[in-house]
Amino acid sequence: MAAPRLFPTHSAGKEPARYYSLARYALLDALRLSGVGQGRRVLLPSFICRDLLAPIAMLGATPCWYEVTAGLTAAGSPDTWPEADAVLAVNYFGFPQDLSPFVDYATRTGAGIVEDNAHGYLSRDTKGRWLGTRTPLGLFSLRKTLRIPDGAALLVNDDTLLIGLPEQLPFAGSGVNPAQALKASLRRIPLIGSGLLRIATVLARAVRKQKTGSEIPFSDPLSETQILSSPNPWAGLGKALTHCDGAAEIARRREAYSRCALEGERCGVAPVFSTLPDYCAPYGYPFRSSLSGRAAMQRLADRMGFDLVTWPDLPEAVRTKAPEYYHNVYLINFLW
Numbered sequence: 001m002a003a004p005r006l007f008p009t010h011s012a013g014k015e016p017a018r019y020y021s022l023a024r025y026a027l028l029d030a031l032r033l034s035g036v037g038q039g040r041r042v043l044l045p046s047f048i049c050r051d052l053l054a055p056i057a058m059l060g061a062t063p064c065w066y067e068v069t070a071g072l073t074a075a076g077s078p079d080t081w082p083e084a085d086a087v088l089a090v091n092y093f094g095f096p097q098d099l100s101p102f103v104d105y106a107t108r109t110g111a112g113i114v115e116d117n118a119h120g121y122l123s124r125d126t127k128g129r130w131l132g133t134r135t136p137l138g139l140f141s142l143r144k145t146l147r148i149p150d151g152a153a154l155l156v157n158d159d160t161l162l163i164g165l166p167e168q169l170p171f172a173g174s175g176v177n178p179a180q181a182l183k184a185s186l187r188r189i190p191l192i193g194s195g196l197l198r199i200a201t202v203l204a205r206a207v208r209k210q211k212t213g214s215e216i217p218f219s220d221p222l223s224e225t226q227i228l229s230s231p232n233p234w235a236g237l238g239k240a241l242t243h244c245d246g247a248a249e250i251a252r253r254r255e256a257y258s259r260c261a262l263e264g265e266r267c268g269v270a271p272v273f274s275t276l277p278d279y280c281a282p283y284g285y286p287f288r289s290s291l292s293g294r295a296a297m298q299r300l301a302d303r304m305g306f307d308l309v310t311w312p313d314l315p316e317a318v319r320t321k322a323p324e325y326y327h328n329v330y331l332i333n334f335l336w
């Protein structure tokens with residue numbers, strides 16, 4: 001199958017995008033292209049999902065950290081950040097990260113900047129630049145924007161790096177999370193689809209609770225060192241990307257955000273971001289709140305047919321030392 005095109009690109013020759021099952025595999029190749037290997041270091045924000053450590057461990061490299069502010073921008077002067085071979089700039093929840101400290105850091109240290117846009121496929125910054133295209137290497141976790149069994153991409157935005165880019169793996173995966181295909185089919189049933197999806201989700205959680213004692217999957221320490229699924233992208237990924245109506249999806253997400261922001265203000269919860277910037281296609285509505293505010297937002301999420309989750313599952317090395325504001329971020333996830 002021909003590789004789907006993620007964005008129109010500048011590259012005249014080699015296809016600059018590679019597709020994977022998970023963005024962790026995209027990060028693995030991004031780090032290799034940045035010269036990371038045995039004994040090297042990767043600088044990443046301490047407010048991050050523990051899964052992201054696996055590619056670093058698989059390369060025999062070690063993580064080092066910079067902190068983020070309550071507004072999820074990079075904290076402190078980049079002059080004080082530890083030296084590393086690559087640095088990760090994260091567009092949290094699809095909101096554009098300010099890249100200037102990362103550019104300063106890269107100028108000082110020679111580190112490669114990877115724009116982690118796992119949350120922000122279809123999102124742009126206020127200048128209209130697609131997120132994931134603003135630094136030499138950009139990552140996408142497409143499955144976080146489209147309800148598909150898996151899908152991720154690496155975009156090489158610097159032609160000099162194309163030479164080291166491995167060939168595209170066959171689109172032969174069966175899907176890391178095959179249940180998403182069923183859920184998407186349920187959702188498409190006119191009138192009753194979203195109700196059926198809700199029932200399926202409640203049933204799946206009840207079964208998991210019965211089996212494991214918890215409604216949500218347990219946090220697994222192994223996820224910091226290994227990626228257990230195959231890297232090949234799901235066989236249906238190309239079709240899903242081609243069929244996605246980007247403009248409608250962006251509009252739907254912005255409209256959902258405005259509704260959540262209105263209700264959030266009414267129930268006194270604090271949005272993580274004070275405004276929704278122009279062109280931003282948000283992953284969801286991130287907020288901080290007390291338990292009672294959370295309960296009100298859960299009712300809103302139920303009415304809108306969305307999940308409410310806590311984010312992130314912090315790395316072991318960070319969890320106990322992290323500031324309070326790393327522990328109280330909730331997200332109404334707009335996956336449809």
Ligand SMILES: Cc1ncc(COP(=O)(O)O)c(C=O)c1O
Pocket residue numbers: 021022023024025049051052090116118119141152
């Ligand atoms: C900021 C960020 N980057 C990358 C990833 C990895 O994405 P994937 O689950 O597709 O490997 C995640 C996943 O949780 C994430 O939150």
